[in-house]
Amino acid sequence: MSNLQLRIISSVVLITAVLAVTYVGGVAFRILAAAIAGAMFYEWCTISGKPGAKRSQAVAGVLLGVVLVAMVLGYAAIGVLGLLVLSVAASLLESRVGGQGGWAPSGLAYAGLAGLSLGWLRGDGHDGLVAILFLFAVVWATDICAYFVGRSLGGPKLAPAISPGKTQSGALGGAVGGVLAGVAVAAASGLGNLPLLALVAFALSVISQGGDLFESWIKRRHGVKDSGNLIPGHGGVFDRVDGLVAAAIALYLVGALMAGADNPAQGLFAS
Structure with a gap:
């Protein structure tokens, strides 16, 4: 099977599943949006390949999880966005103290805003x-x-x-x-x-x-x-x-x- 054929089959399966959840909307779609954000953040961290950044990545991952759970549970957007800002600040502080720079906090910010945007757009x-x-x-x-x-x-x-x-x-x-x-x-x-x-x-x-x-x-x-x-x-x-x-x-x-x-x-x- 060629790579193009594999891409097409994977795309059809994914699109069918995503459209089904999109039609349902609500909590189901917010869970999908949170899963996408979580997977993004995990891959963001693994791309860097920095073995010494495990603690900073774990802290940022936990903070991201809290933000996404708040979104899934339907808390007000302003409050959740404020929580995201505080989470990024806390992650950045922890990362700086540990000498790890801003890679994990940046991933938290990007993945978090992506997941929230998808979830709230669908509503x-x-x-x-x-x-x-x-x-x-x-x-x-x-x-x-x-x-x-x-x-x-x-x-x-x-x-x-x-x-x-x-x-x-x-x-x-x-x-x-x-x-x-x-x-x-x-x-x-x-x-x-x-x-x-x-x-x-x-x-x-x-x-x-x-x-x-x-x-x-x-x-x-x-x-x-x-x-x-x-x-x-x-x-x-x-x-x-x-x-x-x-x-x-x-x-x-x-x-x-x-x-x-x-x-x-x-x-x-x-x-």
Whole structure:
């Protein structure tokens, strides 16, 4: 079986499972978001390969767990975000005292905000379902179109020092695909602000590609190929959600500014 076939099979299985949990929403989806954040943080720590950082990583992991449990239990977003800030500060202090720098605290901050953003974007209502489906459509279409357009057209590299396989044509094809997919979901959901959502989709597509490059930079910095080996054909969880979580954080922040931290989806996706 080729690597592409393995990637396709894994993707179909994962997408089916994720969409089922997304439809249920509520606590079930918040648990999924917490699991993604936890896996991200674990792989973030293992990428560094620093054997002397076990204590700092353990402290940061426990703090992340407390934050994610608070989110799963449905505590107010402002309170949980405040808890995340305090947790990152405490982790940074412990890490500095132990002479370990800021790697574990940075992972706590990024994974924590990613998990919270996903969980609160979905929420319990129909608006949240549309918001997450819109996010998935943009990011997944960006990833797929960038891969196939880049392989077909080739051309100048996008960021050769970070990710030699990515091309400018692929990035452009991914952005076009992401916008079309996002607008299609919005139209099918009966939303009327399609021009605005097309701009949002474009921004999310660019951000998701930036998140992909960010993870590639981290792996190149530490000399690893994949963040893990949990997903056949894809590597680790972080490899699979690198663009998704970056876009989720951006969409959550915009929604929170428009409609409040607890109901971000109502800002753009209220029908």
